[in-house]
Amino acid sequence: xxxxxxxxxxxxxxxxxxxxxxxxxxxxxxxxxxxxxxxxxxxxxxxxxxxxxxxxxxxxxxxxxxxxxxxxxxxxxxxxxxxxxxxxxxxxxxxxxxxxxxxxxxxxxxxxxxxxxxxxxxxxxxxxxxxxxxxxxxxxxxxxxxxxxxxxxxxxxxxxxxxxxxxxxxxxxxxxxxxxxxxxxxxxxxxxxxxxxxxxxxxxxxxxxxxxxxxxxxxxxxxxxxxxxxxxxxxxxxxxxxxxxxxxxxxxxxxxxxxxxxxxxxxxxxxxxxxxxxxxxxxxxxxxxxxxxxxxxxxxxxxxxxxxxxxxxxxxxxxxxxxxxxxxxxxxxxxxxxxxxxxxxxxxxxxxxxxxxxxxxxxxxxxxxxxxxxxxxxxxxxxxxxxxxxxxxxxxxxxxxxxxxxxxxxxxxxxxxxxxxxxxxxxxxxxxxxxxxxxxxxxxxxxxxxxxxxxxxxxxxxxxxxxxxxxxxxxxxxxxxxxxxxxxxxxxxxxxxxxxxxxxxxxxxxxxxxxxxxxxxxxxxxxxxxxxxxxxxxxxxxxxxxxxxxxxxxxxxxxxxxxxxxxxxxxxxxxxxxxxxxxxxxxxxxxxxxxxxxxxxxxxxxxxxxxxxxxxxxxxxxxxxxxxxxxxxxxxxxxxxxxxxxxxxxxxxxxxxxxxxxxxxxxxxxxxxxxxxxxxxxxxxxxxxxxxxxxxxxxxxxxxxxxxxxxxxxxxxxxxxxxxxxxxxxxxxxxxxxxxxxxxxxxxxxxxx
Numbered sequence: 001x002x003x004x005x006x007x008x009x010x011x012x013x014x015x016x017x018x019x020x021x022x023x024x025x026x027x028x029x030x031x032x033x034x035x036x037x038x039x040x041x042x043x044x045x046x047x048x049x050x051x052x053x054x055x056x057x058x059x060x061x062x063x064x065x066x067x068x069x070x071x072x073x074x075x076x077x078x079x080x081x082x083x084x085x086x087x088x089x090x091x092x093x094x095x096x097x098x099x100x101x102x103x104x105x106x107x108x109x110x111x112x113x114x115x116x117x118x119x120x121x122x123x124x125x126x127x128x129x130x131x132x133x134x135x136x137x138x139x140x141x142x143x144x145x146x147x148x149x150x151x152x153x154x155x156x157x158x159x160x161x162x163x164x165x166x167x168x169x170x171x172x173x174x175x176x177x178x179x180x181x182x183x184x185x186x187x188x189x190x191x192x193x194x195x196x197x198x199x200x201x202x203x204x205x206x207x208x209x210x211x212x213x214x215x216x217x218x219x220x221x222x223x224x225x226x227x228x229x230x231x232x233x234x235x236x237x238x239x240x241x242x243x244x245x246x247x248x249x250x251x252x253x254x255x256x257x258x259x260x261x262x263x264x265x266x267x268x269x270x271x272x273x274x275x276x277x278x279x280x281x282x283x284x285x286x287x288x289x290x291x292x293x294x295x296x297x298x299x300x301x302x303x304x305x306x307x308x309x310x311x312x313x314x315x316x317x318x319x320x321x322x323x324x325x326x327x328x329x330x331x332x333x334x335x336x337x338x339x340x341x342x343x344x345x346x347x348x349x350x351x352x353x354x355x356x357x358x359x360x361x362x363x364x365x366x367x368x369x370x371x372x373x374x375x376x377x378x379x380x381x382x383x384x385x386x387x388x389x390x391x392x393x394x395x396x397x398x399x400x401x402x403x404x405x406x407x408x409x410x411x412x413x414x415x416x417x418x419x420x421x422x423x424x425x426x427x428x429x430x431x432x433x434x435x436x437x438x439x440x441x442x443x444x445x446x447x448x449x450x451x452x453x454x455x456x457x458x459x460x461x462x463x464x465x466x467x468x469x470x471x472x473x474x475x476x477x478x479x480x481x482x483x484x485x486x487x488x489x490x491x492x493x494x495x496x497x498x499x500x501x502x503x504x505x506x507x508x509x510x511x512x513x514x515x516x517x518x519x520x521x522x523x524x525x526x527x528x529x530x531x532x533x534x535x536x537x538x539x540x541x542x543x544x545x546x547x548x549x550x551x552x553x554x555x556x557x558x559x560x561x562x563x564x565x566x567x568x569x570x571x572x573x574x575x576x577x578x579x580x581x582x583x584x585x586x587x588x589x590x591x592x593x594x595x596x597x598x599x600x601x602x603x604x605x606x607x608x609x610x611x612x613x614x615x616x617x618x619x620x621x622x623x624x625x626x627x628x629x630x631x632x633x634x635x636x637x638x639x640x641x642x643x644x645x646x647x648x649x650x651x652x653x654x655x656x657x658x659x660x661x662x663x664x665x666x667x668x669x670x671x672x673x674x675x676x677x678x679x680x681x682x683x684x685x686x687x688x689x690x691x692x693x694x695x696x697x698x699x700x701x702x703x704x705x706x707x708x709x710x711x712x713x714x715x716x717x718x719x720x721x722x723x724x725x726x727x728x729x730x731x732x733x734x735x736x737x738x739x740x741x742x743x744x745x746x747x748x749x750x751x752x753x
Contacts, residue, residue: 005099005128006116007109008045012036013123014303016149016290020126021049023116025098027068028128028141030175033151034236034290042118054257067259069153069172070141072096079253079261080205083139083157084169092165097130097139123147136161148303151288152243159275167273171251172286173263176225176238180260183252184230185220186544191532191565193217193513194544201225201260206252209267213246213434213470213483217514220250222289222547224297225262232622233293233664240264241301241548243518244284246487262288269481284519294547299619302550305521306617312505312525316552316616317348317394318605319585321463324564326589328355328362330376334591335384341590343391345598346605349585350388351396351463356381358408364431368404368411370449385457396461397453401446402490403467404435410445411435417442419482421474429468437493438475438485447493454501464494464524466510487519494523507555516545521553526583528555533587534563535570535578536742539631539648542582543622551635552616556582558601560589570742572597573683576604577646577744581615581633584608600680607679611644611748618643621665629653629741632661640667640726641751647736648744662733663749666726670751674734675721677746685740691722692737723752 004025011018017036021029031048040048054064061076068075070082074096086093102109105124119126125144131137138158145151153172159165183206184198199206208220224230226237240262242248247267254260265283273281287304291297305311320342326334330352339350357373360366366373372380381397388395404411404418406425411418411433419434420426426433437443453459475482494506505525508515512531521527527549530541538556545554556579562569579585584605590598608615615635623632629652634645645663666672676692688694722734729749737745 002100005102006114007102007119008042008049008116009104009119009121009126010040010045011121011124011126011145013145013147014149014300016145016151016300018143018145018151019045019048020143022099022102022128023049025100026066027070027072027097027099027130027139028126028143029066029068033174033238033288034177039120040118042116045118046116057257060257065257065259067175067261069143069174070139070155071171071173071261077255079255080171080251081169082155082171082173083167085165085167087161087163087165092135092137092161095132095135095137097132097137099128099130101129103127121145131160137165146304147307148300149290150300150304151290152285154283154285156280156282157275158280159277162277165275166271167275167281168268169265170281170283171249171263171265172283173251173253173261174238174240174286174288175259175261178258178260179227179236180225180238182226182228182230184224184226185222185250188217190217190511190514191530192537193516193530193541194221194547195540196544201252201254203254203256208250210248211267212514213473213486214466214510215245215248215515215517215520217511219248219516221516221544222297223250223252223262223264224294225252225260231293231624232295233624236292237290237294237297238262239289239297241287241518242266242284243287243522244487245490245515245517245519246483248284266484269483272481272484287518295621298547301548302620305550305553308522310522312552316583316612318346318608319349319351319396319555319557319583320347320590321351321353321557321585321587323353324560324587324589325591328360330355332377332383336387337591338589339384339388339391339393341593341598342586343393345590345602346609347393347586349394349396349461351398351461352381352384353398353463354400354465356397365405365407367400367432368408368435368446370399370401370446370453372453381457389458394460395458396463397457397459398463398465399450400465400467401450401493402434402437402486403432405432414442416476419470419473419475419486421472421479421481423479424472426472429471432468434468434470434473434486436475436482436486437489438482443489443493447496450497451500454497454504460504462497462504462506463509463528464506466515468511491519491523498523509555513541513545516548518548521549526553526555529582532563532565533557533559534566534568535559535574536568536650537566538578539650542578543631543633546620546622550616550620551582554582555585556580557585557587558604559587571681571684572600572604573679573681574648574742574744576601576679577648577746580604580608580746581635581646583616584612603679607677614642614644619665623662623664625658627654630658634663634665636665640665640670643749645747645749646744647747649739649741652741657738658736660733661736662731663729663747666729666749667751668725668727668730670726671723671753672726672729672749673721673723673752674729675748675750676737677748679746683739683743683745685738685743687738689735689737691734693720
């Protein structure tokens, strides 16, 4: 006879503490998720559980509600339940689970009816298995505290009954204290992804649903709850992210009792998850990050991602993508010329974008036919691939495996492979439809075509695109909703490709940044932040994508002189300094660049290579400025030995100077040399402060963007810059160097002890 689990579990990692209540066979409840309270005794934890019990009050259940990470309706929680579902007769819609098995790091712990025990973990995993025999359901809940202090959880539901069980919702949620009275998440659209938005955390629900069949450019990304006025550096903040690339929900809910939770899960379409006897459904991982300030929340996500065995460990190669250089005009000689010029400035990876296959001369035809076009490439891609490899660059290729043009060989042969419902063809987006990878024959066809390309050519990198939302995404022949199956099939396809080709890297691109989540990023190596690479727009998009992902996972390219998406023109200083804080690349027709521009571009690439170990391995810091006229970002080495900061003027300030600029994140007890960095042209409008120790001819104040180079600053000392303690650099800072709007200044900081 099995006994209900009766235990408390503590987890601790890098300043985060979690206390889990498993007493009396109940589902896991978080007694604490926040700052590490230190070592606790069994009495401490039992008392903590007692102090969490709410007093009886009018219009409330007599037994105080206990809020599990899967909120339970039967227990008196009248908010959104964690599990919504039922059997054909309408029963089993309010299950009551009792835990009977506990595993710690995969090893079973014996359950008993005795007083609760205390299990102490650092980082680790606890798993409970619970049943409701009357409902015919078994539930497995897993909680893990990872490296970096990220708390993640997952649920798996098994139908142990005799008839079908329809799952409508399976949502996990973490309680947050009432001092967290403000919410912040993200919004956006194509070419303007991840725009922060903030509101009060009031009674009721703040629900962000993604019904696009992909994460979405307007996704919440990370839903935060924090103390009033929380910022990058200050104020307790709790954040959650749903690691799923299909339809999903982020939820913040405050009950009339004052209890409040943040959480989320997959958004299941009607009838999409019906479990027959013995079948199971597993939810996406829900990730939670706690910290003082948004930067600490972000750094925990970054440390977790960097701790994974599949995280990119090799040097991130400087990349050129040829899309904005040639678009669909695939001619060998221009592409070879681009390769020559790219290699000459230090590029290490060359990516051929859309247009190499089938009838794909524009975006009206050819998607789904992943065979090299002999009309455009009579000798195949070999002449280009061979020359790219001779130039000591990796070769990458664009695919969009989840999409199809109706004007394609595959769609003509198999119209039933187009996702549809209701006996109609879905509305087109970019003249394309969704090809149904949930159909085994379709999956095999697309997989085999990709495998054939990887077998014929030395391809090191795939740019994996996804250019439309899933509308009417049903499965032949009945038209049942198929978004869940499509998402699972995409994961399976990427996994299969990666297993067969170790070392192959894949980028998640989706109309730019519409698939940025920790589901796809368990399988891919970077994301394309946005189709907009105007550096002014990218300053904010990079800044807020870093709330989830570290810089080395952000595709960040130096744009053309004039942006293709906004029409703005920017000096190379601003374009390069913006792209510096990511996985650097180029999206520019280098055939049109002058010799001076190519020389300056080479200087920026060399600078990036010299410092990318820091840029791609350090701790993120961001600074708040009241009027948003300046965007400041830094990366500090984990051992606090060095740092790099960027201060970008993104608009005109109300006063002539902003004053002293701080450099947070350094060791307050160490001394550092701060040195200004001038790569290529002198930034327009530069007025250096006295601490730079340089002179400048003010007659060169106006700089022509296209002709000649102004004189460089001339140091009056052997080494420009100053030496100060980290404590002063963080608290007092250094006088600003003024530049015109849409220019940036870079500073290197090195410990001198």
